Amino acid sequence: MSDLFDTEPNREECEWEERELEKNGLHYELTRRRFVQTAGVLSAGAAVGLPGVAIAETPMTRPITLKVNGKSQRLSLDSRTSLLDALREHLDLTGTKKGCDHGQCGACTVLIDGRRINSCLTLAFAAQGAEITTIEGLATKLDPKDLSELHPMQAAFLEQDGYQCGYCTPGQICSAVAAVEEHKRGALSIVSLHTGKTDPPEITDDEIRERMSGNICRCGAYPNIVAAVRAVTRGVSA
Numbered sequence: 001m002s003d004l005f006d007t008e009p010n011r012e013e014c015e016w017e018e019r020e021l022e023k024n025g026l027h028y029e030l031t032r033r034r035f036v037q038t039a040g041v042l043s044a045g046a047a048v049g050l051p052g053v054a055i056a057e058t059p060m061t062r063p064i065t066l067k068v069n070g071k072s073q074r075l076s077l078d079s080r081t082s083l084l085d086a087l088r089e090h091l092d093l094t095g096t097k098k099g100c101d102h103g104q105c106g107a108c109t110v111l112i113d114g115r116r117i118n119s120c121l122t123l124a125f126a127a128q129g130a131e132i133t134t135i136e137g138l139a140t141k142l143d144p145k146d147l148s149e150l151h152p153m154q155a156a157f158l159e160q161d162g163y164q165c166g167y168c169t170p171g172q173i174c175s176a177v178a179a180v181e182e183h184k185r186g187a188l189s190i191v192s193l194h195t196g197k198t199d200p201p202e203i204t205d206d207e208i209r210e211r212m213s214g215n216i217c218r219c220g221a222y223p224n225i226v227a228a229v230r231a232v233t234r235g236v237s238a
């Protein structure tokens, strides 16, 4: 049985391959055989942690300043870090939740300059210079028992029982805050276009459902979520 690590390329074979390639108008510094052998020994060495097999380190961390909930925060982050991971893993702001990490559930919704975004799809570096608001930044104080200190949307979710397990709730609330602002600005939704009520669009329950459709709730608390947004937009709680 041949030694697993006896992978020194056979010089004669390699030279023969290179000659053949050149004859056909092709020239490669690295033949297929050499490539496979070299890749094999590198990965085998990495897997067993062989001394002398150096794994290249790519220094990717960069200094970054993020303005979160009104406070500037200096960090050193891998340039590929998502805003979601920066908030949760580096700033300890775990109110923002990671659901799918693929832009499909809305659990990670935060506000950037007042607009809602999926923080799992946003690079932290892309958010430099912007005002980032998370669920923790909506309340003026962090006392959940004092409704007067909560953002009206947070209070409405509490009053209307707009959650069950609560996992989607921070994203729902951030999304709802921005949806109400979008409505105030006269932004249309597909429902406004279908109903023709576009000037300004009336905030019906269908409008609320459509505008909140990027936020999924596995517990199915949708009727109460709609009631909470309705309470804030129309002052109607049921």
Ligand code: FES
Pocket: 097, 098, 099, 100, 101, 102, 103, 104, 105, 106, 107, 108, 109, 118, 119, 120, 121
């Ligand atoms: S975690 Fe970002 S959309 Fe699901």
Ligand code: FES
Pocket: 162, 163, 164, 165, 166, 167, 168, 169, 216, 217, 218, 219, 220, 221
């Ligand atoms: S309250 Fe549980 S996922 Fe929405």
